[in-house]
Amino acid sequence: MNWTAELGSSHGRRLLKGVLDDGREVFAKTGAASEVFASEAAGLRWLGEAIVVPEVLEVGPDRLVLSWVREEAPSAAAAERFGRSLAGLHRAGAADFGAPWPGFIAELPMDNSPCPDWPGFYASRRVLPFLRQARLPASDVALVERAVERFAEVAGPAEPPSRIHGDLWNGNVLWSGGSGVLIDPAAHGGHRETDLAMLALFGLPYLDRVLGAYQEEFPLAEGWRERVPLHQLHPLLVHVVLFGGSYRDGLMNAVRAVLAL
Structure with missing residues (x-):
């Protein structure tokens, strides 16, 4: 080589x-x-x-x-193809909420051991472990913990585990071959709304086209837009751990939105 x-x-x-x-x-x-x-x-x-x-x-x-992935400029047509492909990925499913390999997001370890339901998985394997690392003021920690207590209530209709990327921000979608190519996964069996909320967190070209095509292929449960902040809690906590307090306001805004559901 x-x-x-x-x-x-x-x-x-x-x-x-x-x-x-x-x-x-x-x-x-x-x-x-x-x-x-x-x-x-x-x-x-x-x-x-x-x-x-x-x-x-x-x-x-x-x-x-x-x-090697040869990149090209994104387009509306590519975004629609990507939306349908992402729906197919999620529909492929997973055996459990979790994965049979150790999890990482950036260099940070994540617990992928299986959990019987998504609210429990999200609380115990994603949000609370990173909350303990985030060095937030005690008042912020208390608010996050209040939001965690509401996960089962606000998570929407129960769904089986989806096969998700797990860290699907804009930088982990390469446009190539007339669609999106996924890189740098934190893959596991999770909730499909998590991937879509991550795409929205830092923006994606033609996101409305992606979501429209996804909805045609694999419609989301009612109220999914209101649940976006719920699914953004974990990535925002990860950013607080990695990069510090500049992400605190975004995190706490999401926490308050969850508490208001």
Whole structure:
């Protein structure tokens, strides 16, 4: 393999572009030995059973090598195709709320052990562990804990586990081949509204087209728009842990919206 370009770094990992002996272009992440690469590879392979993702070419404790994704400009038509593909991914389902591999979001570990229902999974495996790491004032912690107590009440109709990306912000959707290609997953069996809420959190080109096509393919339960802040609590807490208080206002606005449901 010949490395042709340095692409910077992300969460302590070096990013590279290379070319294999057979001429195929590849993307690689390298870094200190970690379970992160095996977790990402497992998630990509699982998602790849139902949606387009890069091919996992090599995975080891200190690197992950993927097929190169040739990016193109997003379009309304590509967004609609992506919306239908995302609906198909979610409909593919999962055995449990959780996953049979260790979870990570960025470099932060996540507990993927299974839970019998989504509100319990979201509270015990996603929100509360990151709340304990967030170093928020006691008054903020108390409000978040009040919101957690309401999860079962405000989560909407119960649904079976969906096969979700788990960290589906704009930067983890590459536009290629006339649709979206998913990268950098925190994949697990979860609630499908979580992926859609994450797309809305930091914006996605043609998001209205994505959601419209998704709704035609796999309609969401009534009230899903009002539940967006519920599903944004975890990613906002992750950002507070990683980047500090600049995300506190967004988090607490979401908490208050959940308390108002």
